[in-house]
Amino acid sequence: MSGAGKSAGALAIDVKGLTKRFGRKLAVDHIDIAVPEGEVWGFLGPNGSGKTTTIRMLCGLLRVDDGEGTCLGLDIRSEAEAIKRQVGYMTQRFSFWEDLSIRENLEFVARLYRLPDGRAKVEGTLERLGLVKRQAQLAGELSGGWKQRMALAACMLHDPKLLLLDEPTAGVDPKARRDFWEQIHALSEQGLTVLVSTHYMDEAERCDRIAYILNGKLVAQGSVGEVIEQSGLSTFVLEGAHVRHFLSELQGKPGVDYAGFFGAALHVSGRDRAALEAAIAPYRGRPAIAVSETPPNLEDVFILLQEEAK
Amino acid sequence: MSFSIARIYAVLVKEFLQMRRDRVTLGMIVGVPLMQLFLFGFAINFNPKALPTAVSIDDPGVFARSVAAGLRNSSYFEVVAVTNSPSGARRLLQEGKVLFVVEIPVNFTRDIVRGAKPDLLVEADATDPAAGGFAIAALNGIAAAALRDDLTGPLAARAQGPPPFNLVTHLLYNPESNTRYSIVPGLLAVILTMTMVLMTCLALTRERERGTYENLLAMPATPVEIMIGKIAPNIVIGAIQSAIILAVAKYVFAVPMIGSLPLLGLGLTLYIVANLAVGYTFSTLAQNQLQAMQMTVFFLLPSILLSGFAFPFAGMPRWAQYIGEVLPATHFLRIVRGILLKNNGAPEIWPDVWPLLLFTLAVVTLALARFRRTLD
Ligand SMILES: Nc1ncnc2c1ncn2[C@@H]1O[C@H](COP(=O)(O)OP(=O)(O)OP(=O)(O)O)[C@@H](O)[C@H]1O
Ligand SMILES: [Mg+2]
Numbered sequence: 001m002s003g004a005g006k007s008a009g010a011l012a013i014d015v016k017g018l019t020k021r022f023g024r025k026l027a028v029d030h031i032d033i034a035v036p037e038g039e040v041w042g043f044l045g046p047n048g049s050g051k052t053t054t055i056r057m058l059c060g061l062l063r064v065d066d067g068e069g070t071c072l073g074l075d076i077r078s079e080a081e082a083i084k085r086q087v088g089y090m091t092q093r094f095s096f097w098e099d100l101s102i103r104e105n106l107e108f109v110a111r112l113y114r115l116p117d118g119r120a121k122v123e124g125t126l127e128r129l130g131l132v133k134r135q136a137q138l139a140g141e142l143s144g145g146w147k148q149r150m151a152l153a154a155c156m157l158h159d160p161k162l163l164l165l166d167e168p169t170a171g172v173d174p175k176a177r178r179d180f181w182e183q184i185h186a187l188s189e190q191g192l193t194v195l196v197s198t199h200y201m202d203e204a205e206r207c208d209r210i211a212y213i214l215n216g217k218l219v220a221q222g223s224v225g226e227v228i229e230q231s232g233l234s235t236f237v238l239e240g241a242h243v244r245h246f247l248s249e250l251q252g253k254p255g256v257d258y259a260g261f262f263g264a265a266l267h268v269s270g271r272d273r274a275a276l277e278a279a280i281a282p283y284r285g286r287p288a289i290a291v292s293e294t295p296p297n298l299e300d301v302f303i304l305l306q307e308e309a310k
Numbered sequence: 311m312s313f314s315i316a317r318i319y320a321v322l323v324k325e326f327l328q329m330r331r332d333r334v335t336l337g338m339i340v341g342v343p344l345m346q347l348f349l350f351g352f353a354i355n356f357n358p359k360a361l362p363t364a365v366s367i368d369d370p371g372v373f374a375r376s377v378a379a380g381l382r383n384s385s386y387f388e389v390v391a392v393t394n395s396p397s398g399a400r401r402l403l404q405e406g407k408v409l410f411v412v413e414i415p416v417n418f419t420r421d422i423v424r425g426a427k428p429d430l431l432v433e434a435d436a437t438d439p440a441a442g443g444f445a446i447a448a449l450n451g452i453a454a455a456a457l458r459d460d461l462t463g464p465l466a467a468r469a470q471g472p473p474p475f476n477l478v479t480h481l482l483y484n485p486e487s488n489t490r491y492s493i494v495p496g497l498l499a500v501i502l503t504m505t506m507v508l509m510t511c512l513a514l515t516r517e518r519e520r521g522t523y524e525n526l527l528a529m530p531a532t533p534v535e536i537m538i539g540k541i542a543p544n545i546v547i548g549a550i551q552s553a554i555i556l557a558v559a560k561y562v563f564a565v566p567m568i569g570s571l572p573l574l575g576l577g578l579t580l581y582i583v584a585n586l587a588v589g590y591t592f593s594t595l596a597q598n599q600l601q602a603m604q605m606t607v608f609f610l611l612p613s614i615l616l617s618g619f620a621f622p623f624a625g626m627p628r629w630a631q632y633i634g635e636v637l638p639a640t641h642f643l644r645i646v647r648g649i650l651l652k653n654n655g656a657p658e659i660w661p662d663v664w665p666l667l668l669f670t671l672a673v674v675t676l677a678l679a680r681f682r683r684t685l686d
Contacts, residue, residue, distance in 0.1 A: 022686075056685065061527055063684050080683075085530045095525035112529045 012037045012162050012193035013058060015069025015076065020053050020062060020216075027053045029216035030067065035195060035209075037161075040188050042207035043197040046306055050216040051197040052092055055164045058195075059089045072161055085113070088160035092167050092197075094147045096154060098140025102131055105139050106154055113158040125153045144171045152180065156187075163187075165196040169203065181206050201298045212302060214309050220301070228296055233257075233304060234273045235296040236280050238266040240289035255279040258304045262297075269300045334597060338604045346608075349630075350615050358625020361445050363410040364391040366399040371419020373457055377430070380456025381412060386445040387452075400433070403482065405658050406644055409435045409442060409624055412449075422457070422474045430475045436484035437647040438492045441622035450477050483651040491566065494559045495646045496619040499639045501555060502548060502578075503585050503613045509544045510589030511602045514681075519598060524685060533681040537674070541586045548582035569649035573656060577649065580663065581642040584670040588638075591677040613639040641665050 013035040020028040028050040035041050043051050056062040058071055060080025069076055071083045096105045106125055110118030126132045129149055142150060152168050163184075169177045181203065184194055196207070204210050205224050212220040212227065220227045238246060243266045250259040250268055255275025259268045270276035284291050329336065365378050381387045390408060393399050399411040413431040421428035430453055434442045454473040461474070484491045517523040526536065556574075559565040588609060596602035614620055616630055617639035623631065634640045641662035648654035648662075 056524075059528055060683075061524060061685050063686055081530060081532075084528060087528075089528040091521070091524050091528070093521050093524075095521045095523075097522055098520070109529065112531055 010037050010073065011035060011070075012039075013069070013071055013195065015058070015067060015071075017067030018054065018057055018064060018069065019066035020050070020057055021065050026216050028057065028213075031213070031216075031218045033211060033218070033221075035193055037193050038188055038191050039208040040184060040194045040196070040206070042204040042210040043195055043213070044199070044204055044210055044302065045197075045213035046302075049213045051213060052166055053216075054213065055089070055166050055195070055197065059083060059087050059164055061089075085158075086161045088155040088158065088163045088165075090151050090155045090163075090165045090168050092170075094144075094151060096139050096147075096151055099138060101136050101138055102126070102142070102150055103135040105150070106157060109154050109157050115158055121157055125157060129153050145173055145176060148172050149176060149180075161192065163192060163194045163196070165194065167197050167199070169198065169200065177203075201302075204298055210298075212305065214305055219305055219309075224298055228298065228301055231296065231301040231304065232271050233269050233296040233301055234271075234276055235267055235269040235294050235300050236276065237262075237292050237294045238268065238280075238283060238289060239264070239292075240286075243289065246283065250279065253279040258300070258307050260303065262299065267294075267300055269296055269304055271304075332598070332600070335600050335604065338601065338608075342604060342608050346611055349612070349633075353616060353626050353630035353633075354621050357444055358441055358622045359385045360388040361386060361410060361441065361622075361624045362390045362408045363387040363412060364393065364399040364402045364408045365389055366393050366396045366411055366413045368394060368396070368416045369414050369418040369420075373419040373422050373460060374414045376456045376460050377412070377414055377418075377453050380452050384448065384452045386448050387412075403433060403435055404652060404654065405661065406435070406648060410445065418475075425474070428475050429478045431478045431480065433480045433482055435652075436481040436487050437651045438618065438622055439481075439484060439487035439489050440492075441624055446479055453477070490563050491651060492647060493619075494563045494565045495650050496643055498552065498555045498559070498646055499581070499617065499642045500614055500619055502551060502582060502642075503639050504610055505551060506544065506548055506582055506585035507589040507592070507606050507609060509547065510541060510586045511592040511596070511606045512599055513540045513590050514593040515596045515599050515602045516593075527683060527685070533678050533683065537590060537677060537681070541583070541590055544586050545579070545582055548586070549578070552578050552582070565650060567650050568653045569651075570653075570655065573659070574646065574649045577642065577645040577659065577663070577666075580666050580670070581638055581645075584638040584666050584673070587670050587673045587677065591673050591680065594677050594680040594682075613637050616640070618643050635665065636669070638666055638669055641669075 011034050013033055016032045018028055018031040018033070019026070031050075031054060033054075043055070045051050053062060057064050058076060060076065060083055064077055072086050074083045076083065097108070100108065103122065103126065106122045107118070110122055115121055126135050131150070139147065139150060148168060148171060152165070155165075156163065169180055172180065184196070185206075188194060196203070198204060207224075209221065209223055210227060211218055220230060222230065246266060247259055247261070250256050250266070255270045255272050255277075256268055256279050257270040259266065261267070268276070268280060270279070280291060283289055363381065365381060367374050367378060378389070378392065382389045387410065391399070391402060396411075396413055399408075399413065402408045403411050411433040413433065415429060415431065418428045418430075432446065432449060434446060436442065450473060453475065457474065481487055514523065517526055531539075556567075560567060589606065592602050592605040592609075596605060612633060616626065616634040617623070617637050618634065619639065623634055623640065626634065644662045645654075645659045648659055652658075
């Protein structure tokens with residue numbers, strides 16, 4: 001992991017009790033996050049769990065109902081304007097001007113931040129994106145993935161110290177996703193802090209740490225290993241010809257907290273190892289079925305957390 | 311292609327549902343026309359009465375006083391000033407404080423007694439010919455009737471027959487009562503208000519609907535910067551439009567332009583900014599584009615109907631005049647007619663300049679106060 005270990009210093013994000021209500025609904029419920037400078041944090045959670053809302057509060061786009069804290073040492077309540085100047089925020093929904101060309105969008109951003117070397121920055125970005133030839137194309141005409149890539153480039157134009165990225169790779173092809181993460185790690189080597197929300201487990205595993213939010217509450221955080229460890233989960237894998245038929249049998253058995261497919265294999269997980277073993281026992285030794293234990297992966301843990309919250 | 315009632319029904323239901331969700335717009339759709347109907351139904355008067363008038367009396371005699379009293383009692387005129395200086399009365403006319411000056415000359419009484427038929431001079435501000443027509447027609451009768459009661463005893467014979475004076479009418483600023491001269495400059499006011507408000511009323515609403523507002527807010531631009539940046543380009547458009555309208559006014563409609571063009575330019579700039587600010591304020595208030603358009607219409611109608619453009623301002627009821635006084639179009643209409651037709655200078659237009667300034671300031675303040683720096 002790129003940034004791990006060098007996080008001795010200050011915190012780029014340090015908030016406590018962050019809360020947001022929409023009417024009666026608690027969208028974000030007393031969240032504490034402390035992200036050391038230079039680390040890459042993954043922000044995970046099911047749809048509607050409050051990721052976007054949290055990120056918006058961090059960069060001053062939503063009023064904080066309760067709680068306090070700092071971003072880059074600046075108070076999120078009173079110094080939002082100063083925070084904006086040093087933060088790069090990429091919105092979940094494409095929010096650049098579709099009736100401006102790619103270049104015009106980038107130039108607009110460069111001017112708003114009053115970048116002294118704005119021209120060079122724009123040229124460099126166009127080149128890196130491979131969009132030099134298409135720079136005159138309207139942003140609205142770009143394909144979904146290219147929109148994401150342009151947006152990401154635009155929000156990094158002013159060399160922010162902190163990146164808040166809301167699902168930056170949704171709809172982006174695998175190669176571009178890999179390039180994106182290489183870029184993120186390179187930037188983090190230079191001291192940039194990143195909080196990136198995602199639904200991809202492989203991306204979560206590329207982060208120094210992850211924070212998992214559920215119904216507005218932060219329910220797990222730490223390195224991927226730690227989160228898995230904290231869950232106390234054991235997982236068995238059933239593979240073979242007819243494992244598909246076992247799913248309904250296994251669901252709801254004592255000891256089985258969660259059973260589901262992972263690829264073609266059936267994953268059966270539970271916190272109570274003894275009970276789980278008992279539940280699995282009937283399938284052991286059957287012909288054409290292989291039962292083995294596997295370290296639980298992040299997806300198992302998250303799905304379990306989500307199931308438990310129901 | 312097949313035709314399906316069921317599918318029409320599907321679309322219909324969807325539209326109704328969406329309509330119902332937008333309560334504010336729905337309220338506006340019902341409320342705005344009602345309000346406008348009552349507002350204009352009561353405010354508009356094709357036969358204007360109580361027109362502000364100055365009486366200049368040079369004659370201490372009894373007949374002069376009778377004529378003045380007759381004017382005061384008539385419903386057409388409202389005597390707002392009685393003076394003995396014709397030049398003072400003229401200044402009131404120039405400043406637009408009165409529409410008429412009735413001048414009773416020296417020896418008016420003596421000449422009537424002698425049967426010499428003195429002149430009764432009426433000067434009318436014809437920049438808006440529609441305002442004065444009825445009143446001037448009525449004046450002869452009013453003055454004659456006022457004198458009739460005084461013509462007793464030896465003079466009783468004069469009470470019969472033609473009036474014992476000559477009514478002399480001077481139509482000032484627009485001697486031929488050419489309605490184009492008043493309407494074309496008025497159109498400048500109305501067209502500008504229409505396009506300028508429309509230009510900016512979607513300024514922020516559009517950003518909000520397209521989702522770009524979040525991005526704009528996430529970047530370091532202050533509300534004032536955004537407002538100026540969004541208003542300024544439209545000033546150029548307003549300037550181009552003004553130039554076109556003024557050129558057509560001059561070369562096609564032959565509207566006289568006797569006043570100072572730089573002064574007019576100044577007034578135009580102020581007026582354009584005022585209207586752009588109104589539109590921008592609407593865009594900070596409206597939730598969606600439909601609401602922004604409704605607000606714009608809500609503003610445009612009184613600007614046309616209560617500003618003195620469509621109907622004479624002086625003829626409206628007092629409360630409607632108060633509403634009119636708030637509108638930029640009212641003041642700009644006076645400025646532009648004043649400069650073009652009356653050769654008004656800075657001192658004469660100042661009474662209409664400061665309300666424009668005040669209006670702009672108030673609207674801008676509201677816009678900045680309503681500008682939401684957050685998404686909630
Ligand atoms: N403007 C709003 N008004 C009312 N409720 C809102 C608003 N924005 C978000 N919410 C609610 O707040 C909760 C959190 O939403 P949020 O967008 O933060 O979720 P998320 O974790 O980003 O989800 P996703 O993964 O789908 O992007 C949801 O229940 C959502 O319905
Ligand atoms: Mg989201």
